Amino acid sequence: MDNSITVVPKEMDGAEITQTDKMEARSLKEEEKIEQGVHNYSAADDYVWPTDAKVLEKLEWFQDQKLALMMHWGPYSQLGIVESWALSDADAEWSRTGIDWEVTGKEFKKQYFDLNKTFNPIRFEPEKWADIAEEAGIRYLVFTTKHHDGFCMWDTQYSGYKITGEDCPYHTNKHADICGHLFEAFRKRGIGIAAYFSKADWHIDHYWAKDYPRGDYMWRGPSYSPAECPEEWEKFTQFTGNQIKELASRYGKLDIMWFDAGWVCEQNGQDIRLGKIIDEIRTWQPGMLCADRTVGGPYENYITPEQCVPEKPLGVPWESCITLGTSFSFAYEDTYKSPREVIHLLIDIVAKGGNLAINVGPQPDGRLPKGAVESLRGVGAWLKVFGEAIYGTRVCEPYKSKNIAFTRKGEYVYALEMFQEDETNIPEEVWIPYAGKVKNVTMLDSAEKVLFTGRDGGIIVKVPVDSTAAPIARVYKLEV
Structure with a gap:
């Protein structure tokens, strides 16, 4: 399916070109890298090697690990639909399939954002998750702290739209601060921690702000031009920086911060000063890796192919994120790759110098799907015998x-x-x-x-x- 977008210059019909038009033209070009929510990846030739000795040392550690467990989990898992993307009216054609809402886009988005009011994963046991990961031979965790929908899986002080919010029934549970408990359980087993964080936030008013010409129709980018509304954009920038630093200062050692929403970048007129934030964090988390995916430059410390494997070695650090089932989020009656399929995939990736981040979407009740667990354990059984040929190579x-x-x-x-x-x-x-x-x-x-x-x-x-x-x-x- 061809999802490329052709932008017709306004001067062709005599209309004046505004800063908003220019910003959208740049962002639409960036969107060509994303088809039905799947991202392309940066060219290895454009990779910028870090100059920080501790970051280089951490990259060696990263290249030794080989196998990560990625997890997309949030209120959307209750419906078994794709995470976040259905909120974007520009992505509605592909992302709102599989469920008959019979409502307008505005009403649909309200219903989606209200899913936090029923999200109650009372069968979540972080220690069991960590045990399964250890048995599977997982070496680091990539956990979605916040996807584009803005729902926070940690006790953030900067948003009420969170797992510990009073309108979320899970907020009284002893494991309510999910990131805190999960990160600690995995660390105890020697498993590294990567915090996935979306730079876009479709819930906060300073990103999808009201009363702008776009009205209720939304897309991946902000509802306004940051160049034309610098005060609004500065509020969003401050909010985003505060959340990133909060994760890096309150939740223990982070080996990696993994940033999604590559369209939020300086090149698209959406600068959140990420480099400055990471430099500050590295004063207390020295050597922490930053994966500012699809953006390139000195803060994309490794490249992240999605749902694919490069045909040949890239010559730079990289990690393919690939689903164990059919989607990143939980899907009812999903089918999962067999241990044989995963191991062959892992071997192919490692032989080309990469890591595999195998994604599992947890169930809405807090358990990992039985089929996924069986597959992971099969992978671990093989690695227990043959891991010497994988890890550290x-x-x-x-x-x-x-x-x-x-x-x-x-x-x-x-x-x-x-x-x-x-x-x-x-x-x-x-x-x-x-x-x-x-x-x-x-x-x-x-x-x-x-x-x-x-x-x-x-x-x-x-x-x-x-x-x-x-x-x-x-x-x-x-x-x-």
Whole structure:
């Protein structure tokens, strides 16, 4: 589906071009990077390497982690609809499907914003979530503290539209400050913390402000031109900066701040002075990474492909965020990728130098979906045996050849041979196209040395086969 937008210059019909028109033209061009809520990603050639030694050190840590758990959760989960996007009238065509509202856009938005009044996830147990993540081999959490709809999953002092607000029935629960409890539970298990934060806020009046020419019709950007209404925009900028600093000062160590809504940026006339905010935060959170996604520049410390994997290594830090089910938010009767699918996806990403942030949308009652948990545990079982070939590795040529991918750590190269579930012919001799000198080859799971012979451009390995079932992947450890 082609969602590109053509902007017709107003001078063609004789009308005067205003600052609002110019701002919208820039933002519409930015929107071409987003199709049905899925974002494109910044070009690796435009990546700006940090100069801060502690940030560079943290990037090495980031590239060691390989597997993250991403979570989109909020009042919208009650309906099983896409998070936030249905509020944007400009995105209504694709985002308001699946539910018959029979109301105007204005009434629909009121009903959506009122979902906080029924959100009561009384079966949320942060320790159980953390246990499941640890069992799955998760190394860091990317949690949605606030999506574009503006609902805050922490006890913010700057908005009443929050999980601890008096009109949210969950506000009296002992775990009501969800971010605080969740971050602490994951930290106790050595899992890093990334706070996802939308720079747009469609709930606050200083962003979707009333009494402007746009009326009730809204889009992703503000309802006014920041250049024409600097006082209004300054109020929004102050509000946003206060919330970002609040998360970074009240909720313990953050390894990463992960910023969505890339259309809110200086290039589009929507400057929130994010760089200045991050520099200030780094005075007390030294080395904290900033992922100002799709914006580029010195504060997009890593690139974030969404629902896709680059065809080749990017040569810079990156992370693909991909759903375990069919959507980022919870969907009723959703189907989930199998452990085999996730592991093959992870291997492909790691072989190209990236991380996988696998997304799970929690249920509205606070539990993780059973199908998602089963898949995560299957991933963890494989990683418990073969994780050495994943964690802490870096790229190794030829990266990937057919069903064999390569990683490297120190003096060892790992060749990961992947199998589809219905494969029945498991070869006893395997051609591994690694052209470097090889001293020894062992099977990673058994540590059993295997015979191999060198050929131009690689080696042939004699593999002990003890099962007719196709493994998810078997790993050869090459001492080089």
